[in-house]
Amino acid sequence: MSKTMKIGIAGGRGLSTMMGFNAIEGVEVATLCDLDEELLKSKSEQYHIPHTYRIFDDMLESDIDAVVIATPMQCHVPQAIAALEAGKHILSEVTAGVTMDELWWLKETVEKSGRTYMYAENYAYMPFCQQVREMVRKGLFGEVYYGECEYLHNVRSLMVYPNGKTSWRSYWQLGKRGNFYPTHSLGPMMQWFEGERIQSISDHVPDGKRQAHKAEGGLHLSPAPQHDRIPAAGHQGML
Numbered sequence: 001m002s003k004t005m006k007i008g009i010a011g012g013r014g015l016s017t018m019m020g021f022n023a024i025e026g027v028e029v030a031t032l033c034d035l036d037e038e039l040l041k042s043k044s045e046q047y048h049i050p051h052t053y054r055i056f057d058d059m060l061e062s063d064i065d066a067v068v069i070a071t072p073m074q075c076h077v078p079q080a081i082a083a084l085e086a087g088k089h090i091l092s093e094v095t096a097g098v099t100m101d102e103l104w105w106l107k108e109t110v111e112k113s114g115r116t117y118m119y120a121e122n123y124a125y126m127p128f129c130q131q132v133r134e135m136v137r138k139g140l141f142g143e144v145y146y147g148e149c150e151y152l153h154n155v156r157s158l159m160v161y162p163n164g165k166t167s168w169r170s171y172w173q174l175g176k177r178g179n180f181y182p183t184h185s186l187g188p189m190m191q192w193f194e195g196e197r198i199q200s201i202s203d204h205v206p207d208g209k210r211q212a213h214k215a216e217g218g219l220h221l222s223p224a225p226q227h228d229r230i231p232a233a234g235h236q237g238m239l
């Protein structure tokens with residue numbers, strides 16, 4: 001009989017993967033890690049997860065094979081590197097990291113580790129995104145040469161936790177200039193340009209008043225012959 005693959009989840013949001021893991025034979029969610037003890041107790045009971053940890057590094061000492069990282073964004077790279085160095089595979093929530101420097105550290109560690117690192121960009125699996133991707137693959141637009149994408153999410157209510165404490169989003173989302181959450185829009189769209197590499201990205205965040213998170217993007221890919229533009233639109237993007 002083949003070995004069971006044991007998964008450890010870090011951060012309550014990672015429980016959104018439970019249904020998927022439960023559907024795969026030979027996979028068991030064995031551990032849950034979160035700083036919040038109440039969450040640990042209630043969710044481990046609800047999902048029948050046998051082992052719980054408050055401290056991420058303690059979980060890494062267990063015999064899990066892979067880790068789902070669903071803690072706040074600024075924890076992702078340090079936790080991913082620690083997990084890779086402990087020999088675990090990774091499924092990481094968006095975004096992978098919060099600075100370019102740490103993304104290079106991550107890339108180098110993944111390459112050295114020989115382990116699998118998967119970026120959990122769920123928007124690529126939204127039905128309307130999959131539908132446009134299939135239309136592109138079937139050639140319904142001819143050769144695609146242009147794409148726009150947009151992701152709108154008002155996160156004002158998530159700036160402060162119900163207990164009154166400031167949430168990580170306050171600094172890492174509304175506290176930063178630029179688009180730090182681009183892959184919900186770019187990820188699905190890049191599937192329309194298989195084999196291409198991004199040459200430049202333009203980005204627009206419309207107001208500086210820190211009121212709502214709105215990110216739009218455009219892509220410039222390698223030059224392609226001109227064709228008539230045939231638009232296709234969904235909530236997520238337009239061709």
Ligand SMILES: NC(=O)c1ccc[n+]([C@@H]2O[C@H](COP(=O)([O-])OP(=O)(O)OC[C@H]3O[C@@H](n4cnc5c(N)ncnc54)[C@H](O)[C@@H]3O)[C@@H](O)[C@H]2O)c1
Nearest residue numbers: 011012013033034035036056070071072073093094095122
């Ligand atoms: N893919 C999506 O559609 C989507 C949607 C929402 C959030 N997210 C991502 O999920 C991640 C978590 O977001 P959230 O909204 O659940 O945040 P949150 O702040 O509501 O929850 C974070 C959880 O992680 C725990 N935690 C914090 N630091 C920890 C640590 N060092 N070790 C263990 N546990 C720790 C907290 O106790 C909390 O339960 C973020 O990266 C966010 O970008 C993705």
